[in-house]
Amino acid sequence: MQAKIDAFMEEVRARNAHEPEFLQAVQEVAETVIPYIATQEIYNGKNILLRMVEPERAIMFRVPWVDDKGEIHVNRGYRIQMNSAIGPYKGGLRFHPSVNLSILKFLAFEQVFKNSLTTLPMGGGKGGSDFDPKGKSDDEIMRFCHSFMSELFRHIGPNTDVPAGDIGVGAREIGFLFGMYRKMRNEFTGVLTGKGLSWGGSEIRPEATGYGTVYFAENMLKTKNDSFKGKTVLVSGSGNVAQYATEKAIQLGAKVVTLSDSSGYIYDEDGIDQEKLKFVMKLKNEKRGRISEYADEYSSAKFHKGKTPWGEKCDIALPCATQNELNGDDAKMLIDNGCKCVSEGANMPCDADAVAVFHKAKIFFAPGKASNAGGVATSGLEMTQNSLRFKWTRKEVDDKLKQIMNDIHEKCVEYGTDDDGYIDYVKGANIAGFVKVADAMLAQGVI
Incomplete structure (x- = not known):
């Protein structure tokens, strides 16, 4: 079995040699999922995990913006659309100097499993920029966000890809991003989550x-x-x-x-x-x-x-x-x-x-x-409220969040309990997340 895992990782490394964070995330999944695949005839020979580690789409673009002194800066923007087998891509945007392709691919890959575990119909994606919001004025952040969205808007939508916040992207940034999306598309849709409560946001999303x-x-x-x-x-x-x-x-x-x-x-x-x-x-x-x-x-x-x-x-x-x-x-x-x-x-x-x-x-x-799937789970609940043009109370959302976390725990116990009774939550989460996505991919053919 170890030989199979090693062979798989050798192939992944050959394609992603300079992406240590991504390789680390894939290795962890491979060590638990490949032994499981070997026991399930339905998955054998379908190379499903190999297909899952390859993004469906990786977008990189230039983000020029002007600071308060009139100087022009250029950052890189990214969106990794990893897997949409069970729903539109869903995952945060991160603005931090450390952002690069490896980190975003690792986050997007993890997001596929995380979103699957929530039981909500959401695929996995992630994006962001190497822009650093620290020390920037509100106007500078607004100009950057507007420039970023003026390219990203082409690749997202309520039924395609629904970004959210992450490190460096809070309510302020989501507001600026949504404003530009609304202007560019001339429509008010639930294309971003983490919005303000007065314009489509959900209770307890920050929490x-x-x-x-x-x-x-x-x-x-x-x-x-x-x-x-x-x-x-x-x-x-x-x-x-x-x-x-x-x-x-x-x-x-x-x-x-x-x-x-x-x-x-x-x-x-x-x-x-x-x-x-x-x-x-x-x-x-x-x-x-x-x-x-x-x-x-x-x-x-x-x-x-x-x-x-x-x-x-x-x-x-x-x-x-x-x-x-x-x-x-x-x-x-x-x-x-x-x-x-x-x-x-x-x-x-x-x-x-x-x-x-x-x-x-x-x-x-x-x-x-x-x-930590509670964040994206509540983002999913925000998407539902946006689709219904409806708003749940704080207690209703918190109760739904608690139930989702209980359900995720039960799935981890189901797939992660060892013979001695110890619950390996890593194995449980990886296999439970894999099964739902893998079944959807099998049903949809080789795409």
Whole structure:
């Protein structure tokens, strides 16, 4: 079996030799899905996984824009339309200097499985630009977004491809992007999700990824008759996902003691309560400040410059920052310090070595394609509301989100339970996500 996996990966590497993040994501899927395919005659010989790792379409374009001083800049724009077998392409736009083809292909590939797991009719895609919104004025960001959409509009639509936000793309950017799309197409459609509540957005969309991450972890804990109540939780990141994962964990009775950004992390021995979280939200969302300012505000906190929070004692860890932020050594420290549950809020924040450590220790570990699917699930609910020209209440959306996360958990348990009773959520998520897409691809022929 290993020979089959190696042969498959050799073929993928030959085509994508300089794309390490993409290859990492494919390797993880291949190691669990290829052994499953070998046991299912319906998939044998159809090269379905090989077809799935090749994007249906990869679009790259120039994005010229003018800054406040009148200087012209040029960035690259991308949209990876990975797989549309079960619905229109769906996935976020990321504006960050690190954006490149490898990162977006990895994200789009993961999105295919994540969207499949939600049970909603959405294919997988991802896009963005190497533009950095940090330090830019609102007018500069507006000009960039308008330029970006003046090309992207040709390739998207409510029944074709429905982008959303991601790192660097929040409500402000979605507004600018939607405004230009509406002008270019002369139509008001649900072509973007994450919109404002007054013009087609859904309740709890900003909270959904963070809430979903915690809901999934709660489901894992329930399999051992456990809960968040009284647990110490480490959270990385301090953006949207981290903020709302923290909020939900607090609501469930946990004590969250860390948050971080690229400059380092804060450790608050008294815990981050709702008032302190409001300070963080204002600091990061309005002032666009650094997390170190939290330690200046609260004497119970200490800032650790240039470090990640994984050396602190905890019961639960929620990595919510970015890909590959948690390595094998970090994972060992977490295990040594009592961690029993890890739920990924970001996309692939734990590298392969870290995942291996968690599995060896047989702790709860939820991969992002399952545990952070709440964001895209609620985007799917926003698409539904747009199609119906209808609006659900906050409670209705939250109840639907919770049910979707419960359903994803059940599918992971169904496909991921080992002979000894240990639930391999990586295997479960990969196989469950694969089966729905693979069945659709088989039904539609070689396309």
